[in-house]
Amino acid sequence: GAVVSQHPSRVICKSGTSVKIECRSLDFQATTMFWYRQFPKKSLMLMATSNEGSKATYEQGVEKDKFLINHASLTLSTLTVTSAHPEDSSFYICSARALAGYDEQYFGPGTRLTVT
Amino acid sequence: QKEVEQDPGPLSVPEGAIVSLNCTYSNSAFQYFMWYRQYSRKGPELLMYTYSSGNKEDGRFTAQVDKSSKYISLFIRDSQPSDSATYLCAMKKGGNEKLTFGTGTRLTIIP
Numbered sequence: 001g002a003v004v005s006q007h008p009s010r011v012i013c014k015s016g017t018s019v020k021i022e023c024r025s026l027d028f029q030a031t032t033m034f035w036y037r038q039f040p041k042k043s044l045m046l047m048a049t050s051n052e053g054s055k056a057t058y059e060q061g062v063e064k065d066k067f068l069i070n071h072a073s074l075t076l077s078t079l080t081v082t083s084a085h086p087e088d089s090s091f092y093i094c095s096a097r098a099l100a101g102y103d104e105q106y107f108g109p110g111t112r113l114t115v116t
Numbered sequence: 117q118k119e120v121e122q123d124p125g126p127l128s129v130p131e132g133a134i135v136s137l138n139c140t141y142s143n144s145a146f147q148y149f150m151w152y153r154q155y156s157r158k159g160p161e162l163l164m165y166t167y168s169s170g171n172k173e174d175g176r177f178t179a180q181v182d183k184s185s186k187y188i189s190l191f192i193r194d195s196q197p198s199d200s201a202t203y204l205c206a207m208k209k210g211g212n213e214k215l216t217f218g219t220g221t222r223l224t225i226i227p
Contacts, residue, residue, distance in 0.1 A: 041222075043218060043219045044217045105215065107152075
C-alpha cells in the first residue's frame with residue numbers, strides 16, 4: 001500500500017526558533033499534499049494544500065508567512081514553522097494524494113511539535 | 117453550527133459487541149464519505165470510503181450513508197481490543213479535494 005512518512009516524529013524547540021517538518025511519499029508520486037494540524041480531542045484542521053511546483057493554498061486564518069510550505073518534488077513536501085511560539089505546539093499531520101483524479105489521501109504518522 | 121458533528125465519546129464496549137459510530141452533517145453538497153481509524157500518536161488510516169447513499173461492507177466493518185437524513189454510520193462487528201482507537205468520519209463535496217473531518221470518537225474495547 002501507499003506509505004507516507006514524516007520526519008521528525010517529534011521535536012522540541014525554543015520560542016523564536018524555526019523548525020522544519022518533512023513529508024515524503026515513499027512508494028508513489030504525490031501530485032498534491034495536504035498539511036493538517038490536530039489539537040487534543042479535536043478534529044484535524046486543514047492548514048494548506050500544496051501542489052508540486054506551485055505555491056501552496058492556505059486555509060482561512062492560517063498565516064502563510066508563519067507556516068511556510070514547499071512542495072519541491074513529487075515525493076517531498078516540507079512545512080516550516082517560523083518563529084515558533086508555545087501556541088504552535090501541536091500534532092502536525094501531512095497527507096498525500098497520488099494521481100490527479102484518484103482522490104484517496106494517505107496520511108503520514110504525524111509530528112509532535114513542542115515549543116518551550 | 118459545525119459542518120460535521122461527531123460525538124467525541126469516550127465509548128467503551130466489551131469485546132465481541134457490535135459498535136455503532138455516527139456522524140451528522142449539515143452541508144447537502146457532501147458526496148463522498150469516509151471513515152478513518154487513528155491510533156494514539158499516529159496518522160489516520162482509511163477504513164471505509166463510500167459515495168452517495170447506501171451501505172458498504174468490508175470484513176467486520178459496515179458503512180452506511182443516509183443522505184436524506186445527513187447521517188452516516190460505521191458498524192464494527194465482533195469488536196476486538198485491537199479496534200480500540202479514535203474513529204474519524206470525513207466527507208467532501210464532489211470534485212473538491214478538501215476533506216472535512218468530525219472530531220473523532222475515542223473507542224475502547226474491553227477484553
